[in-house]
Amino acid sequence: GAGVSQSPRYKVAKRGQDVALRCDPISGHVSLFWYQQALGQGPEFLTYFQNEAQLDKSGLPSDRFFAERPEGSVSTLKIQRTQQEDSAVYLCASSPYRVSYNSPLHFGNGTRLTVT
Amino acid sequence: KQEVTQIPAALSVPEGENLVLNCSFTDSAIYNLQWFRQDPGKGLTSLLLIQSSQREQTSGRLNASLDKSSGRSTLYIAASQPGDSATYLCAVPFNQAGTALIFGKGTTLSVSS
Numbered sequence A: 001g002a003g004v005s006q007s008p009r010y011k012v013a014k015r016g017q018d019v020a021l022r023c024d025p026i027s028g029h030v031s032l033f034w035y036q037q038a039l040g041q042g043p044e045f046l047t048y049f050q051n052e053a054q055l056d057k058s059g060l061p062s063d064r065f066f067a068e069r070p071e072g073s074v075s076t077l078k079i080q081r082t083q084q085e086d087s088a089v090y091l092c093a094s095s096p097y098r099v100s101y102n103s104p105l106h107f108g109n110g111t112r113l114t115v116t
Numbered sequence B: 001k002q003e004v005t006q007i008p009a010a011l012s013v014p015e016g017e018n019l020v021l022n023c024s025f026t027d028s029a030i031y032n033l034q035w036f037r038q039d040p041g042k043g044l045t046s047l048l049l050i051q052s053s054q055r056e057q058t059s060g061r062l063n064a065s066l067d068k069s070s071g072r073s074t075l076y077i078a079a080s081q082p083g084d085s086a087t088y089l090c091a092v093p094f095n096q097a098g099t100a101l102i103f104g105k106g107t108t109l110s111v112s113s
Helices: none
Strands: A005-007 A011-012 A017-025 A032-036 A044-050 A053-056 A065-067 A077-078 A088-095 A111-115 B005-009 B009-015 B019-025 B032-038 B044-051 B054-060 B062-067 B071-077 B084-093 B101-103 B105-113
Touching: A005 A088, A017 A088, A017 A111, A044 A065, A044 A077, A044 B101, A053 A077, A077 A088, A088 B062, B005 B084, B009 B019, B009 B044, B019 B084, B019 B105, B032 B062, B032 B071, B032 B101, B044 B062, B044 B071, B062 B105
Parallel strands: A011 A111, B009 B105
Antiparallel strands: A005 A017, A017 A077, A032 A044, A032 A088, A044 A053, A065 A077, A088 A111, B005 B019, B019 B071, B032 B044, B032 B084, B054 B062, B062 B071, B084 B101, B084 B105
16 A cells, blocks of 8 residues: 555453554655554654664553564554553554654554553 | 643634634744644644744645744644644654654644535
8 A cells, every 4th residue: 555554443452451553654664653642632652663673662651562663664562451541542654764853754544442 | 841732722614714723832942843634533644844944834725834932833724625624733853863753732623614
């Protein structure tokens, strides 16, 4: 496809379950970002990859959150022992360049996670 | 710590009106400012990016201005249309490396026909 693809689109998890969210960036894009968007809020940065290297994970809210991009393309965001406060839309974005403050970002449609 | 605020939180206008959305930021040492559009259930689409050295950027019916010294940006939409209905967010880079953006909460615009 031409854009950033995220799956699943919707995920319902019971509190305490582990979840895995997938992001397929635009082919060849070097940079990949994960953001968390709670209802009625703006997106908040979680983590950034340049190819397979996770260069910034300062936004991950706890050690229950883990992200990887082992081959520098597809990325997975994993949340262990989900809590109700993890309910949000998780957005993935990619950029064709090594990131700078002027890098264009292409966002996916997100995965809406609901923890019951 | 940089904070980005957008007012109003929601706005309803009839078709054809010109309107202004506001964005303010607490730390004026920004590299640029972006305006995004988000449709329900969708990701974000970049509308305009203003460099810190610029005062304005225009794209079609959209015009964004930036006043770094006062920590403000405005997005002007001319002759609004129902298709403009969406949430509009502004964002600034967290650092020069640009590894993160700090977003406002957005303004949800509804344009009625």
